[in-house]
Every structure is written in structure tokens, then in C-alpha cells.
Amino acid sequence: MIQITAQIHIDPDELTEQFCRSPGPGGQNVNKVETAVQLRFDVARSPSLPEDVRQRLLRLGGRRVDTAGVLTIEAHRFRTRERNRQDARERLVALIARAAHRPKPRVATKPTRASKERRLETKKATAATKRLRGRQSGDE
Known part of the structure; x- marks a missing residue:
């Protein structure tokens, strides 16, 4: 079990990992070894997430979430497969933890009389300054 918060745990079986070649420079090794990882997590059908967290996670995921509700995280920062795999899981945990935080509702306030004054x-003062910048009657 992957622990996110005290109430939210994710079963590792809900995650699917696919390994592919890393983009970018790296010499001969980059063309032979599949070290990049694509981690997929089905947010829409996960039984581990409460509904409010699910909705916030779908919104926070942005472009990483497809139309079916599957979140894809790509990790290729490191040279080893295991470190990229760990990085992808850490990023998923951070994203879910951020979604688990309930935002504080905004309370509408009115401006005080002093601030209006x-x-x-x-x-x-600004109007008076601009008025003084205009043409004077005896300028010409």
C-alpha cells in the first residue's frame, strides 16, 4: 500500500508502468536502454479516492489526464530505471496529497469606510494633478 495521507492509501495494483527510451542526449546508452517510465493511474475508477479528492485531482492533473480519467506521469530525469520509477511515484503521491488538501472557502468582505475615503x-489628487498638466490660459 502506498500511503498518501492518514485516510488515503493506494494499492500498487492500481498503477500501471510502461518503460520506454528516454528522450534527449545520452550517447550510445540512450538508444539501447529503456529507462524512462510512464506511470498510469486511473483516477476516475480508483476505489481508493474519496469523490471530492477525485474531482480536485482530475482538475489538478490538467493535460496529464486523458478523457477517460487516466492520469499519466512521465519520468526520465535520471539515468536508471529504478530511480525514474521512484521519481514518478513520488510525483504521483505529491499530486494526490495536494488534491487531498481541501481549499479554504473564500469569505466575501466589504471595504471599510476609511478605505473608501x-x-x-x-x-x-490624481485628477488635480492631471488638470494642472493641461494647457494654461496664457501659454501661447
């Missing part, structure tokens, strides 16, 4: 005073 300050705003109006600033507007008056």
Missing part, C-alpha cells in the same frame, strides 16, 4: 482622496 482613501480611494476617493487618491482619485481627487
